[in-house]
Amino acid sequence: MEAFDYLAPHSLLEAYAALGNGRRSLMLAGGTDVIVQLREDRRHCDQLIDLKHIPEMMSMKLTPEGRLEIGAAKPLAEIYEDGEIARRFPALIDSATIIGGTAIQSRASFGGNLCNASPAADSAPALMALAARLVIGSSRGTREMPVEEFFLGPGRNALQPDELLLQVIVPAQPAHSGAFYHRFIPRNEMDIAVASAGARITLDAAGERIESVRVALGAVAATPLMVAGANTAVVGKPPTAETFALAGQAAAELATPITDMRGSIAQRKHLASVLTVRALEGALLRLRENH
Amino acid sequence: MAMVIVPAPLRDLCGGAARLDVAGATLEELLRNVDALCPGFYGRVIENGQVRPEVAVAINGEAANYPLFEPLSPGSEVTIIPAIGGG
Amino acid sequence: MTTTERSPYKVIGTRPIRPDGVEKVTGKAQYGADVRLPGMIHGRLLRSPHAHAYIRRIDTSAAEKMPGVLAVLTHHDFPAARDEMQELGEGAVNLKELSDNILASDKVLYRGHAVAAVAALSPHQAEEALKKIVVEYEVLPPVLDVMDAMRPDAPLLSETRFTREMTGQKSEKPSNIASHLQFKSGDVEAAFAEADAIVERDYTTKMVHQGYIEPHNATASWNADGTITIWTSTQGPFVVRAQVAEVLRHPISTIRVIPMEIGGGFGGKIPIYLDPVAALLSKKSGRPVKVLMSRTDVFEASGPTSGTHIALKVGVKDGVITAVKADLAYEAGAYAGSPVGAGALMMLSPYNIENFQIDGYDVVVNKPKTSAYRAPGAPAAAFAIESALDELAHKIGADPLELRKKNTAREGTRRVDGTAFPRIGHEECVDAALNSAHYRSPIEGPNRGRGVASGYWINAGMQSSVVAAVNTDGTVNLIEGSTDIGGTRASLAMQLAETLGLPFDVIRPTVADTDSVGYNDVTGGSRTTFASGMAVHEAGLDIQRQMRERAAKGWGVAADAVSYADGRVTLKTDSETKELSFAEIAKKAASTGGPIVGRGSLTARGAGAAYATHIVDVEVDPDTGKVTILRYTAVQDVGTAIHPSYVEGQIQGGVVQGIGWALNEEYYYDDDGRMANSSYLDYRMPTALDVPMIDAVLVEVPNPGHPYGVRGVGEVPIVPPLAAIANAIADATGHRFTSLPMSPRRVVEELHGLS
Numbered sequence A: 001m002e003a004f005d006y007l008a009p010h011s012l013l014e015a016y017a018a019l020g021n022g023r024r025s026l027m028l029a030g031g032t033d034v035i036v037q038l039r040e041d042r043r044h045c046d047q048l049i050d051l052k053h054i055p056e057m058m059s060m061k062l063t064p065e066g067r068l069e070i071g072a073a074k075p076l077a078e079i080y081e082d083g084e085i086a087r088r089f090p091a092l093i094d095s096a097t098i099i100g101g102t103a104i105q106s107r108a109s110f111g112g113n114l115c116n117a118s119p120a121a122d123s124a125p126a127l128m129a130l131a132a133r134l135v136i137g138s139s140r141g142t143r144e145m146p147v148e149e150f151f152l153g154p155g156r157n158a159l160q161p162d163e164l165l166l167q168v169i170v171p172a173q174p175a176h177s178g179a180f181y182h183r184f185i186p187r188n189e190m191d192i193a194v195a196s197a198g199a200r201i202t203l204d205a206a207g208e209r210i211e212s213v214r215v216a217l218g219a220v221a222a223t224p225l226m227v228a229g230a231n232t233a234v235v236g237k238p239p240t241a242e243t244f245a246l247a248g249q250a251a252a253e254l255a256t257p258i259t260d261m262r263g264s265i266a267q268r269k270h271l272a273s274v275l276t277v278r279a280l281e282g283a284l285l286r287l288r289e290n291h
Numbered sequence B: 001m002a003m004v005i006v007p008a009p010l011r012d013l014c015g016g017a018a019r020l021d022v023a024g025a026t027l028e029e030l031l032r033n034v035d036a037l038c039p040g041f042y043g044r045v046i047e048n049g050q051v052r053p054e055v056a057v058a059i060n061g062e063a064a065n066y067p068l069f070e071p072l073s074p075g076s077e078v079t080i081i082p083a084i085g086g087g
Numbered sequence C: 001m002t003t004t005e006r007s008p009y010k011v012i013g014t015r016p017i018r019p020d021g022v023e024k025v026t027g028k029a030q031y032g033a034d035v036r037l038p039g040m041i042h043g044r045l046l047r048s049p050h051a052h053a054y055i056r057r058i059d060t061s062a063a064e065k066m067p068g069v070l071a072v073l074t075h076h077d078f079p080a081a082r083d084e085m086q087e088l089g090e091g092a093v094n095l096k097e098l099s100d101n102i103l104a105s106d107k108v109l110y111r112g113h114a115v116a117a118v119a120a121l122s123p124h125q126a127e128e129a130l131k132k133i134v135v136e137y138e139v140l141p142p143v144l145d146v147m148d149a150m151r152p153d154a155p156l157l158s159e160t161r162f163t164r165e166m167t168g169q170k171s172e173k174p175s176n177i178a179s180h181l182q183f184k185s186g187d188v189e190a191a192f193a194e195a196d197a198i199v200e201r202d203y204t205t206k207m208v209h210q211g212y213i214e215p216h217n218a219t220a221s222w223n224a225d226g227t228i229t230i231w232t233s234t235q236g237p238f239v240v241r242a243q244v245a246e247v248l249r250h251p252i253s254t255i256r257v258i259p260m261e262i263g264g265g266f267g268g269k270i271p272i273y274l275d276p277v278a279a280l281l282s283k284k285s286g287r288p289v290k291v292l293m294s295r296t297d298v299f300e301a302s303g304p305t306s307g308t309h310i311a312l313k314v315g316v317k318d319g320v321i322t323a324v325k326a327d328l329a330y331e332a333g334a335y336a337g338s339p340v341g342a343g344a345l346m347m348l349s350p351y352n353i354e355n356f357q358i359d360g361y362d363v364v365v366n367k368p369k370t371s372a373y374r375a376p377g378a379p380a381a382a383f384a385i386e387s388a389l390d391e392l393a394h395k396i397g398a399d400p401l402e403l404r405k406k407n408t409a410r411e412g413t414r415r416v417d418g419t420a421f422p423r424i425g426h427e428e429c430v431d432a433a434l435n436s437a438h439y440r441s442p443i444e445g446p447n448r449g450r451g452v453a454s455g456y457w458i459n460a461g462m463q464s465s466v467v468a469a470v471n472t473d474g475t476v477n478l479i480e481g482s483t484d485i486g487g488t489r490a491s492l493a494m495q496l497a498e499t500l501g502l503p504f505d506v507i508r509p510t511v512a513d514t515d516s517v518g519y520n521d522v523t524g525g526s527r528t529t530f531a532s533g534m535a536v537h538e539a540g541l542d543i544q545r546q547m548r549e550r551a552a553k554g555w556g557v558a559a560d561a562v563s564y565a566d567g568r569v570t571l572k573t574d575s576e577t578k579e580l581s582f583a584e585i586a587k588k589a590a591s592t593g594g595p596i597v598g599r600g601s602l603t604a605r606g607a608g609a610a611y612a613t614h615i616v617d618v619e620v621d622p623d624t625g626k627v628t629i630l631r632y633t634a635v636q637d638v639g640t641a642i643h644p645s646y647v648e649g650q651i652q653g654g655v656v657q658g659i660g661w662a663l664n665e666e667y668y669y670d671d672d673g674r675m676a677n678s679s680y681l682d683y684r685m686p687t688a689l690d691v692p693m694i695d696a697v698l699v700e701v702p703n704p705g706h707p708y709g710v711r712g713v714g715e716v717p718i719v720p721p722l723a724a725i726a727n728a729i730a731d732a733t734g735h736r737f738t739s740l741p742m743s744p745r746r747v748v749e750e751l752h753g754l755s
Ligand SMILES: Cc1cc2nc3c(=O)[nH]c(=O)nc-3n(C[C@H](O)[C@H](O)[C@H](O)COP(=O)(O)OP(=O)(O)OC[C@H]3O[C@@H](n4cnc5c(N)ncnc54)[C@H](O)[C@@H]3O)c2cc1C
Pocket: A026, A027, A028, A029, A030, A031, A032, A033, A034, A035, A036, A051, A072, A073, A098, A099, A100, A101, A104, A107, A108, A109, A110, A111, A112, A113, A114, A115, A116, A120, A121, A122, A123, A159, A163, A164, A165, A166, A191, A192
């Protein structure tokens, strides 16, 4: 590990100024990715900028309309320990509660999970299924984008060198909808997704036909993947096993996984389908339980 | 008399015999007597006055670091086995 | 659960809290990484990025100039090693290979092979300096799999290695097959010709690691008078001393090894890796030097156990196993010395089989040099034979346990090497399994199945030495030289308490360094509670004798007129009974002849082999291939369970390691010989959430070779799980897996015909 400086700005302005000082910067949110990478010489920097002293980064707000705004560095534990948020966004909690264990969750953030841009990041498919958006800021101003547009490749995201991820925004969820996220791991804990799937299902008012689904996959391509074809395959159909199998098929077809020590191409394509079906079943169950 | 159990790879030295009854009051004497019947046997087991590192001698089923002059009681069984270690 | 009758013992069989427990749970116990000495600096090693290469040149000049650097080391700093075998306490070691494995000289033989070392004021300075060392390699193609390595055209790890036969013959051409051994009896071909049913299969297992939590470490101080002190995590401080003495060509008496607490070993902490490096860095820098491995170093450059390939053919006639033909090929890693001999020797030991031919091949590959791992060699062999027996039982319509019972080895049965078994407990284990609540319960539900398997481990005796000093308050300091991995302070103190008729908590056990107690072999081979227990018993008898002498002196009678029992010395005459308690005699030691000290020093014989039979229920997710262990029962002949909780702990621990080996663990290599999963994230050992409560059924068949009937218990529990789980998966899915691990990937690919 090389030596680096530690900076702890107390405002966004200070942080932007530090980002612009010409030195190689890395951000420190929870540090559960970046510290490990620095120690293992997988990343290098001249200065590590701690985001946890910036109020905007640590805020969390549920608007009266049911929109959730989470500061990018907010620890996961503080999110899932909020009963109201847990009740309204169970799929978000599905992912927040499986990222590492209690110690990791007390430090780790959604912002770090997303910016680290691992194809297996657990928050990505969940947030994509929930149609979340990201607020990005720099000294030049702010911009917004859907989560699914944020990932460019393994370890690469859409931020410019002078930009920070400020907020994750989860919109109010549609009526008659339910969402679910899960991953497949060989063990029951302490593992990284071999493949994962998040799904949101919205039914018509009668609860008989599918109005829309949002299916997203993790660890089966260079980036988390939005399966648009799943929606096309099932829209207007009854929420049955046969219908879900069509969505599963669309997921498997879109997946372009690799073979590595965590899984094979054939296994991951197969899992893309299995996990999609099971995520839709889980989402449907939640929808039904709420009504 | 003690019984020597001849390991499969050394049976050629002993005309194919799998067991031999041989006299010997100590391990050394026994192996020398076996060698008289099966020329070359002694050298396969003993080197520089010690049991070769790749094999072990078991007396009555007990493999141990025996001295060459370990006394043998009549009716003892002596086996040559590959050396093994435990974890 | 235990199946004993009423115990004749007072302390043995109880479950006191271990003497080292409080220090360990409060974090006060000192491990190797906790060593901090005045002036101490930090050593790190440079490791080969290539699996197979010649070292053409090493230039350390730039590293030497880096800030904070006080010493740089290469193999040139080591004394020239002799190319000869030497018995160093746990199997024979080739001294040149031992030295080359610590710091490579001419060739690197696996990725992670150490080539140089740096000591600097901080660990980070040492790491940065390593980057400045220039090593010129001539890269060679690696050979990573045992079957590939045996091909005549395979890249050779060494041009001077020839296949050695037990006859002393050598192969004509150099080969990666270091040696061949054979066990043979009867007429195998004739028996196959007459068999009712035959199973013939190839079984493979991958290289796996012991997975101890604590990485290797060594701190050394090369003192001004030429003596060396080493603080380290080891299973055997005396073996470290012997190996360091040989590698450094330094007199054994000038080396003192202080064993720190040990965070797991399972056989992997018998060889040395860092100790001579720390010592020479200390010599060069004039400072104490601490060297630590990272987890990746541990995976890539310590001593895992062999990947194996076993071709097996088994025949039965009228329910009797009549013929076995087996070819076992085990990866030794970079240098010769796999546990194939043990695998071949133990494979058939639960059974009485007339006709067999077993051939074993010890094969070098471009992977770390294997070392012992819990019952080394036996689990892979049992995986093969116990899987085949399961298939045969199905073929002939026999209950798999009844088949094992019918063919069981008993007293007098000859093992494949020809030795006759003494009293053994395999049949009792099978009976207990047949009668267990688990085996009698139905296995119901889709995708569920049950499997059974047996296993054998030979157990070791070897040398132990203890001293027990009586304090004036009637307590006893027990000084032992066996490092305590699995609760042996407790199990040894309990045996001394039993011998002396004293309560457990008056015995104070201490693990001493190599200057402070007689020679002890390693804590390994399931020997410590057995062999050091015998030494402790001997020391206890020695104290008893002295206690009687002291009391007799005071009463003016001959020592043999008094008796010792229950911690008291008694003189009984027709007219009166006189008594003195242990504490009373201890208090007066000064006036009756001075300190009372007992000693026990011996080579333990009569270890007595261990048998186990396991039952497991699994459920297989047919869509993901994930196997869940629903229920696990391990029946084992444990001799006498000194501390039943720790015996159960050994059994449970062995089973958990077996579950990991069966389901997920493997060294996963890319084609260049790089291990791609050298972290606990991707090297998937089971966590507490992956295993159910493991029910240990202790069958107590006392070992006649030990005063308290002790048998080694630590190793055999890892032998049956691999096959038991494969058999359960076959029962659940109808698919027979003959390759480990049976990971979700392999299972789902097989069930769905994916790959
Ligand atoms: C033991 C362990 C278990 C884990 N288990 C899981 C798991 O199950 N699932 C999973 O998905 N991950 C897991 N992780 C990885 C990690 O914990 C998560 O990715 C976590 O969410 C990262 O968040 P963080 O706040 O710690 O990020 P940090 O490490 O602080 O930052 C990660 C990266 O993002 C950048 N960054 C952070 N915040 C911002 C920002 N606001 N703007 C711009 N750049 C930013 C940093 O520069 C850095 O490159 C695990 C890690 C460990 C150590």
